[in-house]
Amino acid sequence: MSTHPHHRRDGRAAGPGIRAAPSLFARANAFLDLVWEASELGACMTPGCTDCGALEFRRMLATADGLPPDVPLSLHARMQPGPDRVASALAELDFDLLRLAPRWYDALDSALFHVRDRGRLAGVLESWVRRDAVPTRVLDLVLFRHARYGHPDERVADLWIDRCLEASADTGDEGLVESLILACPERVGADPRALRAALDASRRSSCVRDIIGRIGDCA
Numbered sequence: 001m002s003t004h005p006h007h008r009r010d011g012r013a014a015g016p017g018i019r020a021a022p023s024l025f026a027r028a029n030a031f032l033d034l035v036w037e038a039s040e041l042g043a044c045m046t047p048g049c050t051d052c053g054a055l056e057f058r059r060m061l062a063t064a065d066g067l068p069p070d071v072p073l074s075l076h077a078r079m080q081p082g083p084d085r086v087a088s089a090l091a092e093l094d095f096d097l098l099r100l101a102p103r104w105y106d107a108l109d110s111a112l113f114h115v116r117d118r119g120r121l122a123g124v125l126e127s128w129v130r131r132d133a134v135p136t137r138v139l140d141l142v143l144f145r146h147a148r149y150g151h152p153d154e155r156v157a158d159l160w161i162d163r164c165l166e167a168s169a170d171t172g173d174e175g176l177v178e179s180l181i182l183a184c185p186e187r188v189g190a191d192p193r194a195l196r197a198a199l200d201a202s203r204r205s206s207c208v209r210d211i212i213g214r215i216g217d218c219a
């Protein structure tokens, strides 16, 4: 996966009349609703943005979970009890509708940190990991940001890594293969299908070859 630069107020960059009608897609899900609203406002959604910390969007997420507007966005405040609307909406998220939303990848990245801070990441990932289809970029994002560090807990992280190994073998996706080799080379080495996909990817991609070279031969 890659990181993304700060997106300044570019929500209206497409100009009037060009933007897709958000109400068509958003109303079915409280999280998607927020993403479209943040885009309308031109709010930066890049997690860890060094310019603004995505404060405006993070405040919108906190407000959606019932946190008062004057509470600082500290970890302690985000741990306060609340309705957890964001986690519920993420658990039910339709990935096809997600990918129609503006800057959905950054928005999802920020929101996953939000629900992790609120102790609700496990429920979201348990819902996703059982689905028939999870987009490769979502698998990769969660692997790279959370599962590789054992978040939200060891059991769910393991389920997630299993799912990523399976997807890497099925798709041969080079980004996912790279992330798996960086995150858990021993798991790739122990899984014959994933290892085959990694070796195939290394023949096609110099990036994958470089990473295998840095880590050492995982076979």
Ligand SMILES: [Zn+2]
Pocket (backbone or CB within 6 Å): 006, 007, 044, 045, 046, 049, 050, 051, 052, 053, 054
């Ligand atoms: Zn920013």
